[in-house]
Amino acid sequence: MGKGFTHGTWERYETSLKHTQQFMKWKYNVSDIDLTEINPAFIADYEFFLKTVLNCANNSAVKYIKNFQKIINICLDNEWMIKNPFSNYKSKIVVTDVCFLTxxxxxxxxxxxxxxxxxxxxxxxxxxxxxxxxxxxxxxxxxxxxxxxxxxxxxxxxxxxxxxxxxxxxxxxxxxxxxxxxxxxxxxxxxxxxxxxxxxxxxxx
Missing domain, CATH: 1.10.443.10 (Intergrase catalytic core)
Structure with a gap:
């Protein structure tokens, strides 16, 4: 931190990790999973979990998915994974109107x-x-x-x-x-x- 990353960035990734662990417990009843088992279905179910079980707004859910995707990209770059589970994933950020307080x-x-x-x-x-x-x-x-x-x-x-x-x-x-x-x-x-x-x-x- 302080060298390209802020404390806020660290907190967001910590929260993302917590949500991912909660999802794996909810879906698979495990606290960890092998990288090779992460596939497009995993991503789709994770997004569903964020939006329904955790009741995240659409844009918040997409941001957590994007954080997860960055970690997957590191795994792909290091050849720890062969297939990219995000190959067909498309983010769906919804543009919202900013409401100012009077x-x-x-x-x-x-x-x-x-x-x-x-x-x-x-x-x-x-x-x-x-x-x-x-x-x-x-x-x-x-x-x-x-x-x-x-x-x-x-x-x-x-x-x-x-x-x-x-x-x-x-x-x-x-x-x-x-x-x-x-x-x-x-x-x-x-x-x-x-x-x-x-x-x-x-x-x-």
Whole structure:
């Protein structure tokens, strides 16, 4: 990690591995299988399992299949397999419309009362992402050193984006600043020298 691969990539492959193992247990009642037994039927059944048993959305299921395919390609390149089980497989990514939250909806989220600190943090990090344009992985690594003063005397975020490694300079809007101020003295922020107490709360299939 840090040399061509990110922690997020590792997590996705770990999740893909878990799903593959669950599928083999569900379909064959085994925890492992010989490479030579992986055929087109295995791929079709795996996709069915992801969409029905695990209830993954179509695009999520296709992404997990693609992760699995990358591993199979390594096996083929090393001649550990002779036949490619993906030779006739075609991905079916569905283009979806992006739905943006309105100002009213964001206000409802901001003013929602949660009884637990965990949910309050999740809400605040989500709002911080909305008002900075940063991804969760970017916010997770955001440190005090990434907060700088701009030429206008206002605070800005200066960070290299996790996915692209492109440097970004982002003005800190009032709501984002309010969130940062709320967590200045949070023990996790102090100990980790981060600007927000981000935990691994955002998980999905």
């Amino acid at each position: 100002e009213t909806e964001l206000d409802r989220i901001k003013n929602k009362l949660f009884e637990t600190e965990r949910l309050r943090i999740v809400r605040d990090i989500f709002l911080f992402c909305c008002f900075t344009g940063l991804s969760y992985s970017d916010v997770k690594k955001l440190a005090n050193e990434n907060i700088v003063l701009g030429s206008n005397g206002e605070k800005w975020i200066n960070i290299k984006r996790t996915k692209t490694e492109v440097e970004a300079n982002i003005p800190i809007l009032p709501i984002a600043k309010e969130i940062l101020d709320n967590y200045k003295k949070h023990p996790r922020c102090i100990n980790d020298e981060k600007v927000s107490p981000v935990f691994n709360y955002f998980n999905s299939y």
